[in-house]
Amino acid sequence: LIARAYLQEARYHYQLWGANAKVNHLEQRYPQLLTAIQATTPEIAPAIAVTTREAGVSLDIATVMKAASTMSGEIVLARLLSNLMKILIENAGAQKGYLILTSQGQLLIEASGTLDSNQITVLPSMPLADYQGISQAIVNYVARTQASVVLNDATKEGKFTNDVYIQKNRPKSILCVPLVNQGQLVSIVYLENNLTNGAFTPERLQVLQLL
Numbered sequence: 646l647i648a649r650a651y652l653q654e655a656r657y658h659y660q661l662w663g664a665n666a667k668v669n670h671l672e673q674r675y676p677q678l679l680t681a682i683q684a685t686t687p688e689i690a691p692a693i694a695v696t697t698r699e700a701g702v703s704l705d706i707a708t709v710m711k712a713a714s715t716m717s718g719e720i721v722l723a724r725l726l727s728n729l730m731k732i733l734i735e736n737a738g739a740q741k742g743y744l745i746l747t748s749q750g751q752l753l754i755e756a757s758g759t760l761d762s763n764q765i766t767v768l769p770s771m772p773l774a775d776y777q778g779i780s781q782a783i784v785n786y787v788a789r790t791q792a793s794v795v796l797n798d799a800t801k802e803g804k805f806t807n808d809v810y811i812q813k814n815r816p817k818s819i820l821c822v823p824l825v826n827q828g829q830l831v832s833i834v835y836l837e838n839n840l841t842n843g844a845f846t847p848e849r850l851q852v853l854q855l856l
Contacts, residue, residue: 652671653855656668656672726755726765727756730742730758733856734758734836739820740837740839740840741757741836742835742836743756743835743836744756744834746831747831751772752772752774753770753772754772755767755770779810779835780816780819782808783819783835784821784835787821787833788830792823793821793850797818797844799815799816800815817841817842819836820845820850821834
């Protein structure tokens with residue numbers, strides 16, 4: 646995981662510099678370390694590149710190293726999910742979040758947490774269809790398309806303004822990101838911030854994908 650983080654950082658900066666030959670070299674030399682984390686979708690990638698060039702922002706590798714240290718020695722699944730969910734919420738600027746895994750074609754909520762309580766709940770594989778505290782429409786869309794959804798003002802922009810959950814709960818910022826490995830959906834991270842519009846910046850999205 647640590648080697649993967651450093652390689653992704655190197656690849657990221659070579660892309661910013663326009664050193665495409667070096668990017669291709671890294672991808673061919675270390676496919677097992679780089680292919681699994683190239684989850685940025687075509688829709689999101691241009692926004693990330695432009696923003697990072699203008700702001701001069703680099704990935705928070707210290708955060709990634711801390712996360713790797715926290716999770717690498719954890720072999721109990723419940724504690725691993727709890728630690729991962731806490732790290733994701735803290736580093737995304739989210740108020741609440743959910744980790745959703747796939748099993749036999751079904752979407753299951755495995756962990757949830759809130760920033761206010763600083764507590765993570767590991768759920769007994771609750772079916773997404775049975776849980777009303779999340780936008781099922783957004784999660785199902787991400788699962789179907791394998792594309793990230795970033796909403797800066799969920800009630801006023803995007804394809805989900807008429808979603809029952811959004812109309813009822815009026816969330817401001819929503820981020821829903823798939824983890825895809827070799828073309829197969831592995832998991833989905835769903836995050837919300839109900840206080841701030843535009844809470845999930847392209848830079849934070851890249852850090853989350855790396856985590």
